[in-house]
Amino acid sequence: xxxxxxRRLLQTIPLLxxxxxxxxxxxxLAPGDFLATMAENPQISPAAIEAMRRRFGLDQPWWTQYxxxxxxxxxxxxxxxxxxxxxxxxxxxxAGLANTLLLATSAAFVTWGLAIPLxxxxxxxxxxxxDRTLSFLAFLWLSVPEVLSGLLLLxxxxxxxxxxxxxxxxxDYDTFGPLAKLGDLVRHLALPALAVGLIPxxxxxxxxRASLLDQxxxxxxxxxxxxxxxxxxxxxxxxxxxxxxxLITLFGFxxxxxxxxxxxxxTIFSWPGLGSLTLEALNTRDQYLVMGxxxxxxxxxxxGNLVADVLLAVSDPRIRQD
Amino acid sequence: xxxxxxxxxxxxxxxxxxxxxxxxxxxxWVDRQPLPPDTMTTRMDEVGRHGGRFVAGATASPKTFNxxxxxxxxxxxxxxxxxxxxTDVDYRTQDDIPMLARSWDYSDGGRTVTYHLRRGARFSxxxxxxxxxxxxxxxxxxxxxxxxxxxxxxxxDVGGRHVPFRYxxxxxxxFVVTAPATDALILSHVAxxxxxxxxxxxxxxxxxxxxxxxxxxxPPDSLVTSGPWRLKSYLENQQTVLxxxxxxxxxxxKGSRLPYLDELVFRxxxxxxAAAQMFHAGELDGLDNVKAEDYKQYAAEAQAKSFVLxxxxxxxxxxFFWFNLNRVRKPEKGKRLGGPEVEPYKFAWFSSxxxxxxxSMAVDRDGIIRGPYYGYGSKAWSIMTERxxxxxxxxxxxxxxxxxxxxxxxxxxxxxxxxxxxxxxDAAGHPLAFTLVxxxxxxxxxxxxALLQDDLAKVGIKLTPAGLDFNALLSKTRSExxxxxxxxxxxxxxxxxxxxxxxxxxxxxxxxYWDMEQPVGRPDTPAEARIDSLFQACVGTNDLAERxxxxxxxxxxxxxxCFLIWLPTAELRIPVKSRFGNVxxxxxxxxxxxxxxxxxxxxPGEK
Numbered sequence: 001x002x003x004x005x006x007r008r009l010l011q012t013i014p015l016l017x018x019x020x021x022x023x024x025x026x027x028x029l030a031p032g033d034f035l036a037t038m039a040e041n042p043q044i045s046p047a048a049i050e051a052m053r054r055r056f057g058l059d060q061p062w063w064t065q066y067x068x069x070x071x072x073x074x075x076x077x078x079x080x081x082x083x084x085x086x087x088x089x090x091x092x093x094x095a096g097l098a099n100t101l102l103l104a105t106s107a108a109f110v111t112w113g114l115a116i117p118l119x120x121x122x123x124x125x126x127x128x129x130x131d132r133t134l135s136f137l138a139f140l141w142l143s144v145p146e147v148l149s150g151l152l153l154l155x156x157x158x159x160x161x162x163x164x165x166x167x168x169x170x171x172d173y174d175t176f177g178p179l180a181k182l183g184d185l186v187r188h189l190a191l192p193a194l195a196v197g198l199i200p201x202x203x204x205x206x207x208x209r210a211s212l213l214d215q216x217x218x219x220x221x222x223x224x225x226x227x228x229x230x231x232x233x234x235x236x237x238x239x240x241x242x243x244x245x246x247l248i249t250l251f252g253f254x255x256x257x258x259x260x261x262x263x264x265x266x267t268i269f270s271w272p273g274l275g276s277l278t279l280e281a282l283n284t285r286d287q288y289l290v291m292g293x294x295x296x297x298x299x300x301x302x303x304g305n306l307v308a309d310v311l312l313a314v315s316d317p318r319i320r321q322d
Numbered sequence: 323x324x325x326x327x328x329x330x331x332x333x334x335x336x337x338x339x340x341x342x343x344x345x346x347x348x349x350x351w352v353d354r355q356p357l358p359p360d361t362m363t364t365r366m367d368e369v370g371r372h373g374g375r376f377v378a379g380a381t382a383s384p385k386t387f388n389x390x391x392x393x394x395x396x397x398x399x400x401x402x403x404x405x406x407x408x409t410d411v412d413y414r415t416q417d418d419i420p421m422l423a424r425s426w427d428y429s430d431g432g433r434t435v436t437y438h439l440r441r442g443a444r445f446s447x448x449x450x451x452x453x454x455x456x457x458x459x460x461x462x463x464x465x466x467x468x469x470x471x472x473x474x475x476x477x478x479d480v481g482g483r484h485v486p487f488r489y490x491x492x493x494x495x496x497f498v499v500t501a502p503a504t505d506a507l508i509l510s511h512v513a514x515x516x517x518x519x520x521x522x523x524x525x526x527x528x529x530x531x532x533x534x535x536x537x538x539x540x541p542p543d544s545l546v547t548s549g550p551w552r553l554k555s556y557l558e559n560q561q562t563v564l565x566x567x568x569x570x571x572x573x574x575x576k577g578s579r580l581p582y583l584d585e586l587v588f589r590x591x592x593x594x595x596a597a598a599q600m601f602h603a604g605e606l607d608g609l610d611n612v613k614a615e616d617y618k619q620y621a622a623e624a625q626a627k628s629f630v631l632x633x634x635x636x637x638x639x640x641x642f643f644w645f646n647l648n649r650v651r652k653p654e655k656g657k658r659l660g661g662p663e664v665e666p667y668k669f670a671w672f673s674s675x676x677x678x679x680x681x682s683m684a685v686d687r688d689g690i691i692r693g694p695y696y697g698y699g700s701k702a703w704s705i706m707t708e709r710x711x712x713x714x715x716x717x718x719x720x721x722x723x724x725x726x727x728x729x730x731x732x733x734x735x736x737x738x739x740x741x742x743x744x745x746x747x748d749a750a751g752h753p754l755a756f757t758l759v760x761x762x763x764x765x766x767x768x769x770x771x772a773l774l775q776d777d778l779a780k781v782g783i784k785l786t787p788a789g790l791d792f793n794a795l796l797s798k799t800r801s802e803x804x805x806x807x808x809x810x811x812x813x814x815x816x817x818x819x820x821x822x823x824x825x826x827x828x829x830x831x832x833x834x835y836w837d838m839e840q841p842v843g844r845p846d847t848p849a850e851a852r853i854d855s856l857f858q859a860c861v862g863t864n865d866l867a868e869r870x871x872x873x874x875x876x877x878x879x880x881x882x883x884c885f886l887i888w889l890p891t892a893e894l895r896i897p898v899k900s901r902f903g904n905v906x907x908x909x910x911x912x913x914x915x916x917x918x919x920x921x922x923x924x925x926p927g928e929k
Contacts, residue, residue, distance in 0.1 A: 030793065031794040031796075031797040032793035032796050032797040036793060036796045036800065036801075037793070039796070039832060040800075040833070041393070043475075044393065045475075045825065046832050047469070047473075048471040048474055084385040086391060086534040091539050092558075158603055161603065164605070165599050167560060167605075169561075171375075171561070270559070270591070270592060270596060272590075276559050276592075283792075283793075
């Protein structure tokens with residue numbers, strides 16, 4: 001197990017190097033740079049722009065820039081500075097990352113909190129109207145694009161006034177007590193978390209249903225029923241426990257998409273996460289901010305997949321053997 | 323209002339008034355600081371009351387709070403609330419008005435300005451603002467490594483040499499600036515330098531850390547400001563909250579301290595739709611970017627939804643297109659130095675004044691106003707539009723819609739449709755067809771480009787619109803310069819003075835779009851040589867009448883040549899909640915909050 005994890009960790013180094021080189025190259029190929037938009041302002045003179053170009057190191061050829069970037073990372077753990085903000089990249093990304101993780105975790109709660117009970121319900125009522133209605137609703141939501149479902153939820157908020165239209169905090173947040181602060185956060189979090197969380201619901205629910213049905217057909221369930229256990233105990237105590245096994249791995253894999261999975265919803269609900277930051281950095285060609293954010297998202301993705309593999313190994317001893 | 327005795331008794335009055343009411347921070351505001359000897363009385367329609375807050379929309383959150391390092395709107399619109407300059411501009415009249423300097427005099431034939439600073443002005447940390455702070459800020463601006471963008475305006479080319487402005491602080495309340503030659507915009511150039519506290523920032527400047535001070539990561543309490551507002555809190559991509567600077571020297575007609583509002587909030591609303599939604603949901607108190615297509619609806623709802631739709635008139639932003647007349651300026655393979663960037667046969671059309679006039683006559687500007695502007699637009703023939711009281715010249719015009727005359731002009735050039743496909747050909751048989759690039763994410767320009775295509779087809783010219791990503795558009799028009807024609811607009815500077823547009827007017831400028839970076843002293847056309855010298859005349863004197871004459875003359879040369887094909891400009895309507903008083907929206911940024919210190923809430927504390 002330890003060698004497995006260690007090997008995977010070592011593999012991430014060339015992977016991240018490759019990702020960074022590719023991102024850097026793509027940024028160079030895209031037209032314009034950070035200073036191009038600035039040159040459009042008649043009040044900023046060419047001399048001022050040239051001075052900035054020198055200060056940011058943009059006057060060097062791109063490979064020199066990239067090698068310098070790598071050198072600073074390896075020697076000083078310095079990931080560069082955001083051109084527009086004059087701050088180290090990770091100072092800028094920190095708050096956004098925290099907000100994105102908060103949204104993604106809440107969305108995961110929505111998904112799994114609904115998928116497991118609804119999947120179980122659908123399985124025990126197989127082919128009944130509950131099963132059919134749940135499947136229909138779940139698939140309906142699955143087939144609506146995230147942009148549209150997000151906008152629908154936004155419209156609900158705007159027309160009823162039950163929820164704020166976007167944002168993360170009330171203006172009076174600072175004056176609230178701790179309980180009111182939590183309530184305010186939940187109110188702001190509710191719609192984006194629903195928008196993100198409901199999308200994988202259909203899939204997860206069907207997987208839960210299928211996995212439970214598989215178990216319910218097995219002999220040990222028949223035995224349990226035969227010895228006179230009440231049906232609820234048969235399902236919850238016996239079948240469900242075994243049925244959850246494959247879902248644990250699935251859960252692990254969702255960790256990988258924690259950072260990137262909510263970018264669209266972040267934009268729709270003006271959620272101040274990593275998505276909006278990255279998009280803005282890309283649009284303004286804020287080079288090292290883009291690099292930092294891509295590296296961060298990749299690291300989380302790789303880490304998530306690693307956790308998923310470990311979880312799989314823990315839950316299924318057969319994998320550990322080789 | 324400028325004698326010392328009045329201050330303390332006013333404090334006493336406002337103390338007595340304290341007690342009732344809500345306001346954003348709870349409790350009514352009480353002025354605990356004595357007023358300075360030199361207060362600044364702000365003119366206003368109505369004496370207001372204290373309390374409340376105004377929530378404005380912003381398309382992005384600020385990137386930095388450092389006024390000398392900021393280069394984009396989202397930072398500048400907040401910075402201008404927190405930091406003042408020696409002088410300011412009255413947005414309604416475009417006049418220079420006192421700010422930190424209570425007065426100034428000219429000497430040396432207008433080359434030298436002596437500023438007399440207000441006594442008792444304080445930073446938000448209670449320490450006095452003196453000429454030493456102003457001098458420190460000039461030292462920073464003139465620093466060659468930092469090279470802030472306001473530095474270049476403080477240099478002039480005199481006799482072939484690049485000469486800086488000289489400045490000194492002979493005593494604590496006097497600051498003197500001398501320009502190398504007479505410069506009409508000396509006050510504006512000096513006002514670009516906003517005042518920062520030397521006692522806070524000098525160590526960072528000495529250590530070479532100035533660029534990364536006063537960033538968005540700086541704790542609000544250590545961000546000491548000189549203006550009416552200071553930073554209360556900042557949340558990236560969410561909101562920036564400003565609260566009043568308790569030491570601000572501005573007072574109303576009754577002598578009570580400004581600003582009236584407790585807080586000024588900038589909430590991020592990424593685009594026009596998001597902002598409109600937030601305004602309707604009551605989360606914003608005003609909106610400065612309503613779409614023209616929605617004006618009617620806003621006008622109908624104003625009463626019921628308790629807001630006022632202010633008619634601001636034609637925007638200061640202009641829209642136009644031009645033909646690529648750029649020459650090859652740097653040696654490059656496959657191109658002749660000094661030769662045209664476009665194919666020679668296209669250059670032959672584009673450089674023909676009659677061709678450009680014919681195109682201008684082909685454009686149905688009324689159609690554009692009726693269409694994409696939904697009737698809320700007006701024709702503009704110059705960089706200075708109708709509401710610019712100081713500079714607008716109603717006699718300026720250029721060839722307007724006249725398809726018959728356009729056709730006749732093109733016929734006379736000998737470019738006729740010989741093969742009957744509806745498109746004219748030039749003498750060598752090249753069809754008169756070109757591509758118009760514009761930024762494709764701008765829906766308004768997209769619609770205008772489509773109308774231009776129709777209009778030009780009617781005179782036998784084939785225009786193909788091509789919407790590009792903004793960055794791609796910029797690199798095409800600025801560095802590669804391999805395009806035929808481009809549709810773009812210019813925003814307004816503050817002040818909206820032709821002298822601020824040196825880069826645009828001068829033939830060597832970087833935003834002299836149609837033919838950039840011409841060799842100094844040797845412009846490509848006699849017309850541009852004339853514009854260059856008229857521009858010099860416009861900024862080289864302090865006589866306003868003379869400056870206006872020069873401005874009108876250079877605009878006339880530009881229009882006569884049709885270097886730019888002018889398009890209509892949008893009318894602005896700005897909705898603001900009717901509970902706010904002393905609101906005077908302006909076409910210049912920030913359109914609603916430029917005079918935020920006098921805006922007040924009629925019902926503070928009520929929802």
